[in-house]
Amino acid sequence: xxxxxxxxxxxxxxxxxxxxxxxxxxxxxxxxxxxxxxxxxxxxxxxxxxxxxxxxxxxxxxxxxxxxxxxxxxxxxxxxxxxxxxxxxxxxxxxxxxxxxxxxxxxxxxxxxxxxxxxxxxxx
Amino acid sequence: xxxxxxxxxxxxxxxxxxxxxxxxxxxxxxxxxxxxxxxxxxxxxxxxxxxxxxxxxxxxxxxxxxxxxxxxxxxxxxxxxxxxxxxxxxxxxxxxxxxxxxxxxxxxxxxxxxxxxxxxxxxxxxxxxxxxxxxxxxxxxxxxxxxxxxxxxxxxxxxxxxxxxxxxxxxxxxxxxxxxxxxxxxxxxxxxxxxxxxxxxxxxxxxxxxxxxxxxxxxxxxxxxxxxxxxxxxxxxxxxxxxxxxxxxxxxxxxxxxxxxxxxxxxxxxxxxxxxxxxxxxxxxxxxxxxxxxxxxxxxxxxxxxxxxxxxxxxxxxxxxxxxxxxxxxxxxxxx
Ligand code: SF4
Ligand code: SF4
Numbered sequence: 001x002x003x004x005x006x007x008x009x010x011x012x013x014x015x016x017x018x019x020x021x022x023x024x025x026x027x028x029x030x031x032x033x034x035x036x037x038x039x040x041x042x043x044x045x046x047x048x049x050x051x052x053x054x055x056x057x058x059x060x061x062x063x064x065x066x067x068x069x070x071x072x073x074x075x076x077x078x079x080x081x082x083x084x085x086x087x088x089x090x091x092x093x094x095x096x097x098x099x100x101x102x103x104x105x106x107x108x109x110x111x112x113x114x115x116x117x118x119x120x121x122x123x124x
Numbered sequence: 125x126x127x128x129x130x131x132x133x134x135x136x137x138x139x140x141x142x143x144x145x146x147x148x149x150x151x152x153x154x155x156x157x158x159x160x161x162x163x164x165x166x167x168x169x170x171x172x173x174x175x176x177x178x179x180x181x182x183x184x185x186x187x188x189x190x191x192x193x194x195x196x197x198x199x200x201x202x203x204x205x206x207x208x209x210x211x212x213x214x215x216x217x218x219x220x221x222x223x224x225x226x227x228x229x230x231x232x233x234x235x236x237x238x239x240x241x242x243x244x245x246x247x248x249x250x251x252x253x254x255x256x257x258x259x260x261x262x263x264x265x266x267x268x269x270x271x272x273x274x275x276x277x278x279x280x281x282x283x284x285x286x287x288x289x290x291x292x293x294x295x296x297x298x299x300x301x302x303x304x305x306x307x308x309x310x311x312x313x314x315x316x317x318x319x320x321x322x323x324x325x326x327x328x329x330x331x332x333x334x335x336x337x338x339x340x341x342x343x344x345x346x347x348x349x350x351x352x353x354x355x356x357x358x359x360x361x362x363x364x365x366x367x368x369x370x371x372x373x374x375x376x377x378x379x380x381x382x383x384x385x386x387x388x389x390x391x392x393x394x395x396x397x398x399x400x401x402x403x404x405x406x407x408x409x410x411x412x413x414x415x416x417x418x419x420x421x422x423x424x425x426x427x428x429x430x431x432x433x434x435x436x437x438x439x440x441x442x443x444x445x446x447x448x449x450x451x452x453x454x455x456x457x458x459x460x
Binding site (some may be wrong): 019043047049050052053055056059061074077078081082083 | 197200201202203204205206207209211213215220344396
């Protein structure tokens with residue numbers, strides 16, 4: 001199974017990003033090969049719908065599991081349609097979270113945030 | 125002649141001023157573009173109200189035709205589309221109705237369907253025609269409603285004055301051809317941008333009627349849409365530290381749009397030096413100072429129109445309106 005994690009820096013020792021759609025990188029960890037790859041998240045800078053596009057990318061990279069702090073409603077809808085399971089991360093690095101996941105210490109994320117797509121100051 | 129009234133935040137008296145200016149004119153149209161919270165009609169209490177819905181086009185997919193090429197997903201700038209497990213998912217509330225994906229789809233699997241996002245009410249209140257835009261809760265943008273209201277206005281102006289007929293008509297070519305660049309051009313042309321007013325910017329020399337545009341608060345795209353056609357912008361501000369900050373934001377906006385403008389100070393308590401200094405440094409005219417006045421407060425609280433209740437305020441707002449009209453006509457001669 002491949003596990004995806006949103007990251008602000010491309011290091012396993014760095015903390016998990018607070019945001020999903022706006023994370024700079026998506027880490028894909030392959031449990032079978034023990035390989036970690038970081039992908040640039042192009043939607044980090046996009047105008048709205050970032051969560052949808054990031055979710056699409058996670059799915060296209062073949063991930064079956066996502067570890068994240070929180071998730072917008074739209075991203076959650078996309079991931080749900082693809083049958084991904086989302087687990088809530090704990091404070092700490094990507095590495096620590098992967099270990100916590102493997103040892104069964106992460107819980108499923110179900111308190112999904114409503115999406116933010118208002119046109120606040122700055123416009124689009 | 126279009127006069128836009130704007131402020132950096134709500135509650136500064138933007139509606140009070142636009143409503144009273146419209147009431148002070150001989151004949152005026154009042155257009156409430158504050159579509160999330162339109163209040164002007166509460167003052168005008170218009171009669172003979174008619175209503176029309178405003179819809180935008182959003183894509184609809186025929187799964188039997190979709191080949192899963194994902195060109196539409198890659199194209200959509202707003203990320204309103206996702207392709208998951210052989211299904212195209214469309215996020216209606218993210219879609220900005222650019223129409224690009226529909227034009228682009230090589231299988232013709234996408235078609236446009238209407239989605240109602242709000243409505244426009246029109247009614248009469250003595251000398252004022254009252255237009256009110258109402259956006260449905262949860263809709264991402266009121267721009268299409270504002271656009272519709274102001275286009276109505278533009279067309280009417282065209283009918284009534286020959287001067288306007290040629291100068292204001294938008295001659296953008298209809299880019300409904302199925303290739304990617306053209307689709308992109310359409311996205312750009314339909315999406316609100318700060319500088320796309322250039323093809324509407326000829327001003328009338330002699331306008332038949334005054335239109336007051338009550339803008340949404342702030343400086344986001346709905347405000348930009350509202351002031352695009354304005355011949356003059358009135359910036360409403362309070363003489364406080366916060367008021368100054370908000371004034372600075374709208375000042376930047378109207379400067380960017382290259383609109384003639386002036387400031388109306390509301391709720392003045394006698395010490396306006398903060399705003400005075402700001403305006404003096406930048407040579408911004410202060411058109412009028414409205415005192416913090418119990419009578420005005422009382423009329424406003426009862427949703428009465430001060431101009432219609434008090435000679436003092438009729439004189440004040442008539443003067444303000446005259447001054448603005450003078451400035452616009454001066455601008456027009458200076459630039460023609
Ligand atoms: S462009 Fe048309 S055929 Fe291709 S994925 Fe989109 S809807 Fe389907
Ligand atoms: S109409 Fe434009 S904004 Fe809407 S889904 Fe299609 S490409 Fe995206």
